[in-house]
Amino acid sequence: MPSPAPPDFQLLFEKSPGSYLVLLPDADFTIVAVSDAYLKATLTTREDILGRGFFEVFPANPEDPRTISTRNVRVSLKRVLATRAPDTMPVQQYDIRRPESLGGGFDARYWSTTNLPVLSPEGEVRYLIHRTEDVTDFVRLSLRGEEELMDTDVLRRGQELLQASNKELRQAVRERDESLAMVAQARAEAERQRAWLHSLFMQAPTAITILRGSRYVVELANPLICRIWGRQQEQVLGKPLFDALPEVAGQGLEEHLTQVLTTGVPYVAREMPIRVARLEGGALEDVFFTFVYEPMRDSQGHVEGIIVAASDVTDLVRARQRTEALAAEEVRVAEERLRLAMAAMEMGTWDANLTTGELVWDERMRTLFGLPLEVRLDYDAVYSCVHPEDRERVIRSSREAVGPGGSGSVALEYRILPPEGGTQRWVSTQGQVYFDSSGRPTRFLGTGVDITARKALEAEMKARADFEQQLIGIVSHDLRNPLSAILLGTQALMGQESLSAHQLKSVVRIQSSAQRALRLVKDLLDFTQARLGGGLRMERRPLELARLIMQLVVEVEAAYPERTIEVYRVGDTRGEWDGDRIAQVVTNLMANALKYSPPDSRVRVEARGVDGWVFLEVHNTGTPIPPDKLPVLFQPMRRATNEVDKVGRSVGLGLYIVDHIARAHGGSVEVSSTEVAGTTFTVRLPRSPPAGGRPT
Known part of the structure; x- marks a missing residue:
């Protein structure tokens, strides 16, 4: 059975027997709906009053200046707005304007009025219902007191009956209005929810x-x-x-x-x-x-x-399929490239199944170990090919890689003695262990390559370097005695008053050259001791770095009279160091700063104590050190520029020795160099020897 059509609530409202107005809660209380009974009672038409303010349609009677009817109605309406509750007014006179067709002017009328709010779901007043009843005849009858029509008792009972009827009528109308308002609100809310859900669904x-x-x-x-x-x-x-x-x-x-x-x-x-x-x-x-x-x-x-x-998701699936196809092709190409690269490098591969104990080697790996294809592979056969001096190390490293808590990888270089009596060779093997989800090792994969030629070249280069360093040490040591004799002789000659100015100048030049040669010899001896002698020897004694710097600045400024060196001290700069070695560090860094800075610039030297450390900073302006030189600056035979040192004839050992002296004290040296900030060497020294003795 089809559902009945919803009722026409507007028609029901307009045809209801009660006198009703619907007002907006604005400043003018605009009329938006009216019942036919109200139009009849007030001598108005729907077209004349809809959309107009209440007090514009129903003004006060200008012929009655004492009337307060409009004020009372306005107060009641505002009370409903404020309290959101109905308000029933006492019976009062409110004159109604007659249409011009009926002669114009105003009719004196008496009304019983109730104003009710219509609330939104949020509790705000949406409309005001103005319900009124014309009681003019009853009031006039009461005022005239026509006893011939009705005695006092009948009049009283009539009044009581009328009041009771009015009360019941008001209650019934109120309940009906509230029900209609609730139905309208529910229908509006349901329609709003339905429209919202439909919009959400479609969008x-x-x-x-x-x-x-x-x-x-x-x-x-x-x-x-x-x-x-x-x-x-x-x-x-x-x-x-x-x-x-x-x-x-x-x-x-x-x-x-x-x-x-x-x-x-x-x-x-x-x-x-x-x-x-x-x-x-x-x-x-x-x-x-x-x-x-x-x-x-x-x-x-x-x-x-x-x-x-x-x-x-078609596009997504197609894209993934294309990606997977490309990845498979890339894997195939990569595997082919790897195969070609391994063939070119003569690299062998091995695969150990740690679950079954099976070993699989390719042909190249077997050739490295001298194991023919027909020989069955097992761990004993493999380890028997390793040189006896290396065998224990190889076995231990392999077991540690696959054992609990092991590294999971191995990289070894060792010697091989083929079982058939072939030539000894060196091999380099690298392996990676793979574990299952429980952490148990399952496979051990790796590669091997013949490094015999490389090892031979390394041995040859090491022997040559050792020979060169020993030769430098021997030569440097043998040059010290004649150079010292030359310096003693020049000092003796400079003490004679019989020398002419030309002779004295020649002696000074000889002395300066001998001192420079002695410094070079000393650097070479330090270099030899650092590389071959197990490191520089240190004799620690209490020393205050700032005081040592002041002494050395005086000596350096004597050699560079046209230059200015600024010295700063911050905090406690005392510690235990080798004074001669620290003086060597300070002198080398100050000489470098003076050598590579503009002649009219100042060199800044600072000693700073912070907690258990003392810092030495030497700063100069000028052309910065090229960035490609910074990583190798503290290596031997390296200099900060590519230009030839025509004045000092430096061989590039000064910074190498500075670095070794700092590390021998348990410290370090760093450098920063930019066009804006200039160049700063920072030496970091612990106040006391590090625990455990001399650092490595």
Whole structure:
């Protein structure tokens, strides 16, 4: 049986027997609705009063200056706005203007009035209902006191009866008005919710449809699902799914829909391929969908339909398939390149199954160890080929790699003695252990390469370097005695007053050259001791760095009289160091700063004590050290520039020795150099020897 049409509430309101006005809660109390009974009682028409303010339509009687009727009505209306509660006014006179057709002017009328609020769901006043009843005749009858028509007792009983009737009528009207207002509000809210849900459904970023009944009739379908189907809404709404989309029948969707409809258990499909025709009459396409079938239940909990949310993931699947194909091709190419590279490098591979104990070596790996293809591989056969002096180390490292808490990798260089009596060779092997989910080692993969030629070259280069360093040490040591004799002789000659100015100048030049040569010899001896003698020897004594710097500045400024060296001291600069070695550090750094800075610039030297450390900083301006020189600046035979040192004839050992002296004290040296900030060498020294003796 079809549902009855909803009632016409506006018609019901206008034809109701009561006198009603509906006002807006604005400043003018604009009239928006009126009943026919009210129009008749006030001698007005609907066209004349709708959209106008209440007090514009019903002004005060200008012929009665003492009237307060308009003020009383306005106060009542404002009270309703403030309290959001009905307000019943006492009977009062409110004159009504007569139409011109009836002679104009005002009629004296008496009214019984009640004002009621209509609230929104949020509790705000949306409308005001002004209900009134014309009691003019009763009031006039009471005022005249016509005893011939009604004695006092009858009049009293009539008044009581009228008041009771009015009270009951007001209560009935109030309840009816409240019911009508609640019905109207509920209908409006339901309509708003329905419109909101429909809008949300149609604008959802996911394709959604609702299928109802066992034939899966399409009840709702938003634009995205229609786009996926390749259909317009009018082509699918109200039709069974497989009638609207006959091409998808027989592809397994029916079974899943039936299962959800009968069991009420949702179904989720991921990247399911389905053949659909996106254009009407077009060819079928393979499309991939990820979708959800969610059961839709009625008020009793019975499944009456299915909500479908779907996504077209065809582009994503195709992209992944292309990526996987490209990755497979890249893996194949990489494997081929690796095979070619290993062949070019003569590198062998090995694979140890740690579960079964099986060993698999390629031909190149067998050749390295001198094991023919016909020889069965096992660990004893492999380890027997390792040189006896290296065998224990190789076995221990391999066991540590695969053992509990091991590194999981191994990199070794060792000697091989082939079992057939071949030539000894050096091999380098690298391996990686692979573990299962429980942490148990399962495979041990690795490579091996012949490094015999490299080892021979390294041995040859080391022997040559040792010989060169020993030669430098011997030569430097043998040069010290004659140079010392030359310096003693020049000092003796300079003490003679018989020397002419030309002779004295020659002696000074000889002395300066001998001092420079002695410094070079001393650097060479320090270099030899650092490289071959186990490091520089240190004799620690209490020393104050700032005081030592002041003494050395005086000596350096004597050699550079045209230059200025600024000295700063911050905090306690005392510690235990080798005074001669620290003086060597300070002198080398100050000489470097003076050598590589503009002649008119100042060199800044600072000693700073911070907690258990003392810092020495030497700063100069000028051309910065090239960035490519910074990483190798403290290596031997390296200088800060590519230019030849024509003045000092430096061989590039000064900074190398500074670095070794700092590290021998347990400290370090760093350098920073930029165009803006200049160049700063920072030496960091601990106040006392490090624990455990001399650092390595």
